[in-house]
Amino acid sequence: MDKRSLLQLVRPYVQVFDGPLFLIVCLILLVGSITLYSAGIDFPGRFEDHMRNIMISLFIMWLAALVPPQTMMRFAVPLYTLGVALLIGVAMFGLIRNGARRWIDLGVIIQPSEIMKIAMPMMLAWFFQKREGITRWSEFLVAGVLLVIPIGLIMRQPDLGTSLLVLAAGFYVIFFAGLSWKVLAAGVVAALASLPVAWSMLHDYQRERVMTLIDPTTDPLGKGFHIIQSTIAIGSGGIAGKGWLHGTQAHLEFIPERTTDFIFAVFSEEFGLIGNGILLLLYLLLIGRGMIIAANAPTLFTRLMAGAITMIFFTYAFVNMGMVSGILPVVGVPLPFVSYGGTAFVTLGLGVGILMSIQRHRKLMQS
Incomplete structure (x- = not known):
């Protein structure tokens, strides 16, 4: 009869997670969940679906780490x-x-x-x-x-x-x-x-996105509406933001796609420059931890995979924040672990799981 405690039985399955990386991801998920609740308050079931997506992502992460x-x-x-x-x-x-x-x-x-x-x-x-x-x-x-x-x-x-x-x-x-x-x-x-x-x-709609980026005021109620409203939301947040659930641009429905591609505008309006600084710090920590895993990876395959996956996270964040801020064209890239979306969560969870697998098996090889 196995007399090991429940903790001893569960520990091998929990230890597949890389502690620092998992903590950083959980903090970003917490920020994202708080923001999504506010952004999706007018969409019944959206927050519950977001929680389900997080659970699926964590499960995919765990499987990949194994x-x-x-x-x-x-x-x-x-x-x-x-x-x-x-x-x-x-x-x-x-x-x-x-x-x-x-x-x-x-x-x-x-x-x-x-x-x-x-x-x-x-x-x-x-x-x-x-x-x-x-x-x-x-x-x-x-x-x-x-x-x-x-x-x-x-x-x-x-x-x-x-x-x-x-x-x-x-x-x-x-x-x-x-x-x-x-x-x-x-x-x-x-x-x-x-x-x-x-x-x-380029297709006509792609050319229009580029021209709108250069001067969104040429079509303020059409192609330029997204960028104009999102930059207003970001600017109106000020230093400390308007407060959770008090973003007027979001709750008066001026920000389109506010739970997906433009959720950063909602976050910026409600939490301001201070909140943006904290979110940027979390992404920098995520990228930094990924690069440490890449640098310590034992084979060329694992080094290249870890480095590329880490930089994918950077690309997601940079492109999304850039397009919402009006410095890049709108291309439909979600903010990692913050934007609503099942497919993106699966891809991101798989990527983090691969990083954890590389780190875990490096330790096993050294032990």
Whole structure:
């Protein structure tokens, strides 16, 4: 008969969590839940759904933390291949909603582009691991092709926000693998030179977003409404904010999508500059802890994965805060662990779980 206490029985399953990382994530979730309650008070059931999404995210995080990095490597190629195949399926017979073809019905409706947020860095990390850190230009060329294929399929849907996140995830792996600064500078110059061509390839609504960013007052009741109202909310928060549940821009329904993409405007109005500083500090701690895990990771695959996932969190936060503040175009990127949304929570929870797995198995290898 097993005479171990309940704590002794549960401890091995709880110890999969990295303490500092889990604490930081929980603090951001707490901030997000408080803000979501206020932002979604006029949406019955929204807060309850948010709590459910958090529980699902934590469960996914726990499962991912249990999986050894060596097992993740074995799934890199199949997951990437499945993701690309599903994206091709979306292009051929995907479901169209609001003018975009982003979903596919396989008995359940899924959005394959979400798979690539994790599959893309995993595939490229596997690729460089198999080449044992060789950084010849040919390896970077192949990696670039592996990155461009899903990006092209996602942009075709069109989905600029997701394509940006997948592009960033893949680029971070290539950069951390040893991409030369000279090559990077040449790429930036080439990208700037190709802007006229890229502009001509954008959809009309994407061009309108860029023009609205430059001067939202040209269409204050239409395309510029989001940016104008969100910047008013941020500015009206002042130093200490108007107080929880007292944001007028949010509760008088001037802020659109206030529980999802523009929740940062609600937070800024109610908690002000002080609240923003605390939230930024939490994100910096999250990124810092992720980078420490990446730096201490035992293999090239785990270092690249940890570094890329950490920088994905940075990209989520930077792009969301930038678009809500009016310094970046509106591209539909949620604020990590704050914005309402089930799919984003699953992706973010999986990413944190992978970081925890890398840290946990490094300790097991050392013990």
